[in-house]
Amino acid sequence: xxxxxxxxxxxxxxxxxTGHTGFKGGWLSLWLANLGAEVTGYALxxxxxEPNLWAIVGGAAHSVIGDIRDAKxxxxxxxxxxxxxxxxxxxxxxxxxxYRDPLGTYGTNVLGTAVLLQACRALRRLECAVVVTSDKVYxxxxxxxxxxxxxxxxxxxxxxxxxxxxxxxxxxxxxSFFADGPPIATVRAGNVIGGGxxxxxxxxxxxxxxxxxxxxxxxxxxxxxxxxQHVLEPLSGYLALAQGLATAPRKMPNAVNFGxxxxxxxxxxxxxxxxxxxxxxxxxWVRDPGMHPPEAGALTLSSVLAGDALGWRPRLDIRESxxxxxxxxxxxxxxxxxxxxxxxxxxxxxxxxxxxx
Numbered sequence: 001x002x003x004x005x006x007x008x009x010x011x012x013x014x015x016x017x018t019g020h021t022g023f024k025g026g027w028l029s030l031w032l033a034n035l036g037a038e039v040t041g042y043a044l045x046x047x048x049x050e051p052n053l054w055a056i057v058g059g060a061a062h063s064v065i066g067d068i069r070d071a072k073x074x075x076x077x078x079x080x081x082x083x084x085x086x087x088x089x090x091x092x093x094x095x096x097x098x099y100r101d102p103l104g105t106y107g108t109n110v111l112g113t114a115v116l117l118q119a120c121r122a123l124r125r126l127e128c129a130v131v132v133t134s135d136k137v138y139x140x141x142x143x144x145x146x147x148x149x150x151x152x153x154x155x156x157x158x159x160x161x162x163x164x165x166x167x168x169x170x171x172x173x174x175x176s177f178f179a180d181g182p183p184i185a186t187v188r189a190g191n192v193i194g195g196g197x198x199x200x201x202x203x204x205x206x207x208x209x210x211x212x213x214x215x216x217x218x219x220x221x222x223x224x225x226x227x228x229q230h231v232l233e234p235l236s237g238y239l240a241l242a243q244g245l246a247t248a249p250r251k252m253p254n255a256v257n258f259g260x261x262x263x264x265x266x267x268x269x270x271x272x273x274x275x276x277x278x279x280x281x282x283x284x285w286v287r288d289p290g291m292h293p294p295e296a297g298a299l300t301l302s303s304v305l306a307g308d309a310l311g312w313r314p315r316l317d318i319r320e321s322x323x324x325x326x327x328x329x330x331x332x333x334x335x336x337x338x339x340x341x342x343x344x345x346x347x348x349x350x351x352x353x354x355x356x357x
Contacts, residue, residue, distance in 0.1 A: 006353075009243050011036035016081045018068060018116060019089030021046045023197040024132075026053035028087065028235050030339075031346050033061065040081035042066060042074065043090055053196030056338045068112035071119075078119040085242050086129040088116055091163075095136075096201045098159035109162035110169060117173045117184070126182045128245035130238055131170045135190030135227065135259065135301050136160040146262075146302035149188075149255045167255070174254065183249040187238055188301070189258040193271075193321055194231030195328020195342065203268060207275050208329050216284040217276065222269035227259040227300050230321035232349045233314050234258040240310045253309050259301030264318035271322065278326035315352040 015032055019025040020041030032039045040062040046052035062081070066073040068090040078086075091109050092098065098105040113131060120129055138147040139154025153168065155161030167186055174184045193204050210217045237258035244252045272285045306312040316324065324345060331341050 006239065006243065007035055009247070010239070012038065013085055014038045014040070014081060014083045015085045015087065016040050016042065016078060016083035017087050017089065018042045019091060019132075020063065021052065021054045021065075022089065022093070023053055023194070023199060024192065024231055024235065025089045026057055026196060027194065027231050027342070027346075028089070028238070029054065030057040030342060031232075031235060031239070034343060034346060037085075040064065040077070040083065042068070042077050044068075051196075051198050051332075053198075053342075056196065057342050058339070069107055069115060071115045074115050075119045075122075078116070079122065082123065082125060084125055084127045085246065086116070086120055086126065087238060087242065088113065088129065088131045090116075091132070092159070093134075094199065094201050095157050095159045098157055098162065102158035105158050106162045106165070109159075110165045113166045113169055114173070117170065117177075121177055128182050128242055128249070129184045130242050130245070131166065131184065131186045132238065133166050133186050133188050134160070134163040135188050135257070135299060137164040137167050137188055140299060146259070146300040147257070148302045149253065149257055149305055171254070181249065183245045183252060184254075185241060185245060185252060186255045187234070187241060187258060188255065189229070189234035189237070190299070190301075191226040191228050192231040192234060193228060193325045195325055195332065195345070196338075197231075203271065204275065204325060207272055207279070211276055211280040211284070212333070216286045217272050218288040219268055219272065219285050220288050222267060222272070222285065222287060224268050225265055225300070226268065227265050228271055228318055228321060229258075229260040229264060229314060230316045230324055230349075232346065233260065233316060233321075236315075236349070236353060237306055237310065237312045240312050244310055251309070253305055256306050256309065257301040257303050258306055258312065259303045260314045260321075261317065262300070264314070264321070265300050266318060271318075274319065274322045275326055278323055279329060315349065 015037045020029045021043040042064045045065045064077045092105045139152045153164040155164045
């Protein structure tokens, strides 16, 4: 299990988690529930015809289905939850979808963040807020070095740009309306893998769908390099930062990267080879010859600040991250109790956290 200080902090705390019906939100809602937090989730309903992690694990004690852009509904949900901690994960999180619907992407990722932070201004017992953005907020000129938190923000596609805008908006609200507290910080991570992700146009779900049908995985950019990490890795960082903001706000940074060790920076093709071998017993992918929107060839993060400020570091290497992910999907296909399986992975990760402090 996670260490006593973590469990003691979260036990009984009221937490508002937006985006709880999503992949990362489903895992975080379950982890918070296991820590004893009183979780209220606010998110869109999951797609009706696809598997959904939140429906399997049911981590949020109170679930509000609504659009993050709906100011009246957000105000009501925030006031009713009266949270001590807010973790904002609701987002349009797909690059390709941002090309299809740029206005919707900006509306959700920028206006939605503003709506939530505006609602938080009325809270009297709020201790801190954590706004989740992306590793893609940086202006990527292809220099090849890991991005640091002080690097220039940017974004060449609507998704990346919208998340950079969310960073600027959060900074503006912090300086304009929360200068005397409670503290607000942003967190930047990306390319997470783990069980329970069925999103369209994401690598592991695409692998599961193709390999389950006995087909090779179709890849747009097999040579693109990304900082792959298991979903529990950045989530542990979000929890640590929220705890730090609530207990020692003056020591905490305003923005933090959470990325894997450099040894886990690898290509899309290499990840698919390893996952398909573990999941299906054999590798297999083909290059998609179609026309695709441009994506960065290389994107890596520096997590030095997370280590210095929070004592955070990754516990799983790329091999372990892929194994944990493939094992989850294999268990799901075998009809195992996935709530118990997911809780076991969280407990196992918590043990790694405790042993490596």
